[in-house]
Amino acid sequence: MRQRGERQIIVLADGGFDLLEAKTAVGVIRYGIDRVVAVVDQTHAGKHASDVVGIGTDIPIVPTVGDALAIAPTSNTLLLGTAPRGGILPASWRAQIVQAMRAGLDVINGLHAFLNDDDELAPIAAECGVTIWDARRAPDSHRVADTRAHALPATVVLTVGSDCNVGKMSTALEIDAMLRRRGRTSVFVPTGQTGIMIAGWGVSIDEVISDFTAGASEDLVMEAAKTASTSSDIILVEGQGSLVHPGYSGVTLSLIHGSAPDALILCHQSSRTQIRRYTLPIPSLSDLVALHRAVTAPVKAAPVIAISLNTFGMSEEDAQAAVGRATAETGLPATDPVRYGPGVLADAIEAFSRARAAS
Amino acid sequence: MRQRGERQIIVLADGGFDLLEAKTAVGVIRYGIDRVVAVVDQTHAGKHASDVVGIGTDIPIVPTVGDALAIAPTSNTLLLGTAPRGGILPASWRAQIVQAMRAGLDVINGLHAFLNDDDELAPIAAECGVTIWDARRAPDSHRVADTRAHALPATVVLTVGSDCNVGKMSTALEIDAMLRRRGRTSVFVPTGQTGIMIAGWGVSIDEVISDFTAGASEDLVMEAAKTASTSSDIILVEGQGSLVHPGYSGVTLSLIHGSAPDALILCHQSSRTQIRRYTLPIPSLSDLVALHRAVTAPVKAAPVIAISLNTFGMSEEDAQAAVGRATAETGLPATDPVRYGPGVLADAIEAFSRARAAS
Numbered sequence: 001m002r003q004r005g006e007r008q009i010i011v012l013a014d015g016g017f018d019l020l021e022a023k024t025a026v027g028v029i030r031y032g033i034d035r036v037v038a039v040v041d042q043t044h045a046g047k048h049a050s051d052v053v054g055i056g057t058d059i060p061i062v063p064t065v066g067d068a069l070a071i072a073p074t075s076n077t078l079l080l081g082t083a084p085r086g087g088i089l090p091a092s093w094r095a096q097i098v099q100a101m102r103a104g105l106d107v108i109n110g111l112h113a114f115l116n117d118d119d120e121l122a123p124i125a126a127e128c129g130v131t132i133w134d135a136r137r138a139p140d141s142h143r144v145a146d147t148r149a150h151a152l153p154a155t156v157v158l159t160v161g162s163d164c165n166v167g168k169m170s171t172a173l174e175i176d177a178m179l180r181r182r183g184r185t186s187v188f189v190p191t192g193q194t195g196i197m198i199a200g201w202g203v204s205i206d207e208v209i210s211d212f213t214a215g216a217s218e219d220l221v222m223e224a225a226k227t228a229s230t231s232s233d234i235i236l237v238e239g240q241g242s243l244v245h246p247g248y249s250g251v252t253l254s255l256i257h258g259s260a261p262d263a264l265i266l267c268h269q270s271s272r273t274q275i276r277r278y279t280l281p282i283p284s285l286s287d288l289v290a291l292h293r294a295v296t297a298p299v300k301a302a303p304v305i306a307i308s309l310n311t312f313g314m315s316e317e318d319a320q321a322a323v324g325r326a327t328a329e330t331g332l333p334a335t336d337p338v339r340y341g342p343g344v345l346a347d348a349i350e351a352f353s354r355a356r357a358a359s
Numbered sequence: 360m361r362q363r364g365e366r367q368i369i370v371l372a373d374g375g376f377d378l379l380e381a382k383t384a385v386g387v388i389r390y391g392i393d394r395v396v397a398v399v400d401q402t403h404a405g406k407h408a409s410d411v412v413g414i415g416t417d418i419p420i421v422p423t424v425g426d427a428l429a430i431a432p433t434s435n436t437l438l439l440g441t442a443p444r445g446g447i448l449p450a451s452w453r454a455q456i457v458q459a460m461r462a463g464l465d466v467i468n469g470l471h472a473f474l475n476d477d478d479e480l481a482p483i484a485a486e487c488g489v490t491i492w493d494a495r496r497a498p499d500s501h502r503v504a505d506t507r508a509h510a511l512p513a514t515v516v517l518t519v520g521s522d523c524n525v526g527k528m529s530t531a532l533e534i535d536a537m538l539r540r541r542g543r544t545s546v547f548v549p550t551g552q553t554g555i556m557i558a559g560w561g562v563s564i565d566e567v568i569s570d571f572t573a574g575a576s577e578d579l580v581m582e583a584a585k586t587a588s589t590s591s592d593i594i595l596v597e598g599q600g601s602l603v604h605p606g607y608s609g610v611t612l613s614l615i616h617g618s619a620p621d622a623l624i625l626c627h628q629s630s631r632t633q634i635r636r637y638t639l640p641i642p643s644l645s646d647l648v649a650l651h652r653a654v655t656a657p658v659k660a661a662p663v664i665a666i667s668l669n670t671f672g673m674s675e676e677d678a679q680a681a682v683g684r685a686t687a688e689t690g691l692p693a694t695d696p697v698r699y700g701p702g703v704l705a706d707a708i709e710a711f712s713r714a715r716a717a718s
Contacts, residue, residue: 112501112570145606147637147639207569209565209566209567209568209569210565210568210613211566211610214607214608246505247503247504247570249616249658250572250612250613250614252609252612253602254569257604257606257608258605258606278506283657287657291657294649295608295654298639299605299608
């Protein structure tokens with residue numbers, strides 16, 4: 001497989017290239033170090049990525065992989081860029097994946113369905129001499145968490161959320177980048193397929209057997225602690241799901257107790273009132289702060305120290321009002337790290353880290 | 360494999376036949392419908408099961424499988440009766456399992472390590488014409504929970520706990536049996552290997568990939584709802600782990616949100632002050648009641664309606680005092696269902712069910 005930095009990526013997101021479905025595609029476009037040369041999606045063909053998801057003014061959207069290969073002949077990697085519910089490979093994608101492999105492209109796959117196990121696709125990859133990377137493939141780890149990450153020198157910060165797909169990964173990536181610009185040693189810990197594709201390591205913890213999910217989370221933090229090893233260093237763990245999500249709350253709690261954060265950043269999409277795809281209301285920010293206090297306290301206390309809002313699609317006036325309301329309601333610093341930069345959140349972490357080192 | 364009711368079981372619990380480690384063995388002896396004819400454990404050889412775990416006055420403990428076969432020549436099933444941390448097969452057990460299979464015994468295995476996948480043991484089982492049942496083998500389910508169990512006619516009750524191995528399964532089994540004696544339609548829902556071995560169905564939910572653990576829990580309740588289908592029926596779900604357990608809390612929360620109980624029974628071992636194998640203190644009963652209220656409220660509110668205490672090893676006076684303290688602290692009915700019978704708990708559920716049907 002081509003290494004990070006050497007890839008030229010065609011994103012396959014057919015039928016789902018939008019902010020709701022194409023989290024992986026958008027994450028790789030925004031934060032990846034490899035160039036995305038085209039997006040394949042019939043429903044938006046003819047536009048540019050930026051027309052649909054707000055970034056990628058130079059990335060054309062084309063109807064088929066054949067069209068993408070024609071306009072970007074130097075492309076060398078096909079990335080499956082949506083994460084459909086349940087993670088099953090859409091049947092219509094098979095022919096397009098085969099076409100890409102026959103053109104010599106490696107495949108990066110973030111679905112639950114592993115292409116290396118696929119009776120049709122795996123032999124074709126071998127025949128074409130290309131590599132399939134199943135980014136969600138979890139290590140065969142069978143270790144129950146033992147609290148080994150409870151007392152590290154570095155400050156461990158986990159992003160948590162009011163729902164899926166509200167900005168937990170982006171928040172962690174934005175803060176990590178700013179802390180490093182400020183000269184801090186900071187390590188981003190990827191816990192899902194998009195973060196893994198961006199950072200080049202990590203474990204898709206929702207793919208781990210549930211008895212061992214906290215253990216796998218712990219292992220990731222211990223790995224980061226090899227680099228972020230002093231009391232002035234920061235480990236930023238990518239959060240998953242939400243404590244109030246009916247399907248994924250267990251993944252979230254495993255990550256909270258396994259990664260054993262010192263502090264939390266609570267992420268929320270300001271315009272969202274219900275859990276996505278469910279009819280459940282999202283609790284207030286102050287109720288969410290209290291809930292996280294309640295579940296962390298018995299194992300390792302970890303206060304929410306700041307609020308990260310996703311104000312995508314809102315007017316500037318509404319976004320500012322949302323930030324103001326968040327602070328008024330919770331008494332915590334708040335911002336939208338994509339719209340306004342992550343300075344407020346990075347400041348909160350630095351202050352917390354200093355206080356922790358002094359105590 | 361011999362069917363439930365036709366088995367004569369040798370329990371292999373070598374080195375671990377005690378209440379701390381042999382949860383599966385004790386559960387099958389206490390609640391199973393098949394006869395346990397011997398227990399294999401070198402460390403307690405010469406005693407009877409009742410000398411070590413309080414039940415099984417007619418079950419001899421012998422040092423080897425060979426000894427068990429000699430004294431119980433009609434035995435037809437070997438049950439691996441401990442659940443070691445991480446679930447790995449102790450190396451010393453292999454020769455004993457082979458000896459049992461060569462003598463024609465089926466094997467029931469509750470470990471994470473699947474014997475049907477074992478390169479040594481699986482071929483020998485085939486050669487001997489015996490069956491291995493890996494009770495923890497989870498179905499290949501990839502369904503995210505969708506709240507389909509949120510509004511069933513029957514009252515769904517989940518046992519939750521202050522820690523692992525405090526009596527969540529026993530409490531559910533004791534109540535289920537009493538409700539059926541009272542003429543109720545009640546279904547016990549097994550969620551772990553011992554419950555599965557006792558009831559003959561179920562899913563070991565801690566073995567499910569964490570994204571789908573809540574979905575698997577939901578499926579189990581939906582299966583039970585085929586039998587317990589009216590508003591006067593009860594579904595009793597076996598709890599797993601604890602919200603305050605650093606390793607297993609995610610399994611617990613997946614089960615809580617997936618099984619979508621109407622009410623909870625909180626289980627606790629009165630003499631225990633720390634999470635077993637960890638140095639974390641167990642919160643007070645009232646704090647645990649509040650924590651369960653906090654995590655259920657945003658998805659589906661489910662009050663704790665009674666406390667089930669495990670007072671094993673305590674004097675009668677201390678046990679009565681513990682029950683009194685639990686009620687004084689929480690304001691809820693409390694009892695030890697094994698020591699005093701589950702009447703108090705069954706009463707609480709029947710009262711809750713009546714109030715729910717009337718509302």
